[in-house]
Amino acid sequence: MTMIFQHWHRWCDRLLQPPRYLLVLRLTTWLLLLHSIDEWFWTMLPEKLLAAAMILCPRLVPKRWPWLALSLCLIVHNLWHWATLVNHEYLYTYWVLVCTIAVCSRTPRQVLSWNARWLIGLCFLFATSWKFLAGEYLDGSFLHATFLLDSRLAMGAVLLGGLDLSTLAENRQLFETMQAAGSIDPQNLLSSPRMAGISLVLSYWTILIEGLVAASFLLTVPRWLYQKRDWILVCFVITTYAVIPVLGFASLLMVMGLIQTKSMRMAYVYLGLLIWMPLWMPLPQGLFWAAQRMLGQV
Numbered sequence: 001m002t003m004i005f006q007h008w009h010r011w012c013d014r015l016l017q018p019p020r021y022l023l024v025l026r027l028t029t030w031l032l033l034l035h036s037i038d039e040w041f042w043t044m045l046p047e048k049l050l051a052a053a054m055i056l057c058p059r060l061v062p063k064r065w066p067w068l069a070l071s072l073c074l075i076v077h078n079l080w081h082w083a084t085l086v087n088h089e090y091l092y093t094y095w096v097l098v099c100t101i102a103v104c105s106r107t108p109r110q111v112l113s114w115n116a117r118w119l120i121g122l123c124f125l126f127a128t129s130w131k132f133l134a135g136e137y138l139d140g141s142f143l144h145a146t147f148l149l150d151s152r153l154a155m156g157a158v159l160l161g162g163l164d165l166s167t168l169a170e171n172r173q174l175f176e177t178m179q180a181a182g183s184i185d186p187q188n189l190l191s192s193p194r195m196a197g198i199s200l201v202l203s204y205w206t207i208l209i210e211g212l213v214a215a216s217f218l219l220t221v222p223r224w225l226y227q228k229r230d231w232i233l234v235c236f237v238i239t240t241y242a243v244i245p246v247l248g249f250a251s252l253l254m255v256m257g258l259i260q261t262k263s264m265r266m267a268y269v270y271l272g273l274l275i276w277m278p279l280w281m282p283l284p285q286g287l288f289w290a291a292q293r294m295l296g297q298v
Contacts, residue, residue: 016267021102021109024259025061027274028099029054031255032070035092035248043080047073062108067100088249094119095252109259116256120233121217128211137207140200145186147199149175152244155288156202161195165297209236230266233257237273245281 015023032051036044050070054060074093078085098115102108136142147157148171157163171189178184213236216229225232233253241250254274261267273280 012268012271015271016264019109020267021112021259022061024112024255025099025103026055026058027255027258028095029061031248031251032092032096035251036089041077041081043073043077047077062103064100064104067096067103070096071100088246088252091119091123091249091252095256113260116260117217120253120256120260121214124210124214125218128207128214131203131207131210137203140196140203141186143203143206144191144196144199145189147195148186148189148191152285155285156198156243157195158292159288160198160202162192163190163195165292206240209239230257230261230263230269234266234269234273241281242284245285247277247281250281251277 029051032047033055047070050066050073054066060066071093074096078090078093095116098112098119101115102111105111131137134142147153147161148163148168151168151172154165154168157168158165167190174189175184178188209232212225212232213229216225216232220226234257237250237253241247251274254270254277258267258270258274261270
């Protein structure tokens with residue numbers, strides 16, 4: 001085990017050798033190549049081909065024209081599918097624009113670092129603000145309904161809310177019936193007082209942790225909060241995406257976190273979480289569903 005750790009440490013040292021911004025640019029090309037492969041649009045093909053070319057020919061990574069072309073491709077894709085894209089698709093575009101500005105500047109590391117911190121902070125500020133304005137998080141109703149209907153949260157509904165998989169399946173069928181009838185009333189879904197209470201607690205935890213990420217990345221005072229921003233972001237990623245695996249968003253947050261951190265220890269943490277993300281992120285869900293199959297619940 002010690003030998004494996006030493007090899008891992010030396011490998012990370014080589015990856016993190018200056019200039020670190022080149023590593024971040026390369027990681028970004030990998031994210032562009034691999035993200036959203038489960039929901040394919042033909043307008044994504046040019047960006048995928050460009051990202052693959054940059055991976056196969058590393059000399060292209062610090063060049064201006066590939067990043068300018070990538071920016072154009074992502075902007076066209078976003079405009080074409082603007083009504084159906086998930087939030088982190090737009091964040092990818094913003095980040096590629098930052099990378100483009102960085103390679104065109106004389107100080108690419110500073111450009112990437114400054115913009116990464118502000119993109120993370122603003123992203124979480126808007127997310128927190130929306131939760132207050134919408135009101136559905138303040139009474140727990142949004143997460144409550146999501147637990148009852150979203151199969152990705154079945155693990156939480158069973159382990160935390162005390163429901164069973166048959167109840168969740170019945171809820172989804174009932175919701176489809178209500179949609180067909182044109183009259184949706186979440187109050188008719190099957191739930192429990194325990195599930196309602198857990199939903200309210202987790203709603204406020206989400207507001208708290210997202211608000212802390214926003215404050216720690218956007219504000220330099222109080223100083224202790226600003227200095228702990230990396231750990232707060234890592235806490236958010238682990239507690240959120242181990243329950244709801246959203247690989248594209250989490251991996252981009254790790255890349256942006258990697259370039260803006262001033263701590264070598266946190267650089268190892270960000271890089272380690274990113275590289276091992278395809279393993280640790282789906283692990284809780286995988287163990288849960290394996291256990292359910294063994295118990296004959298699936």
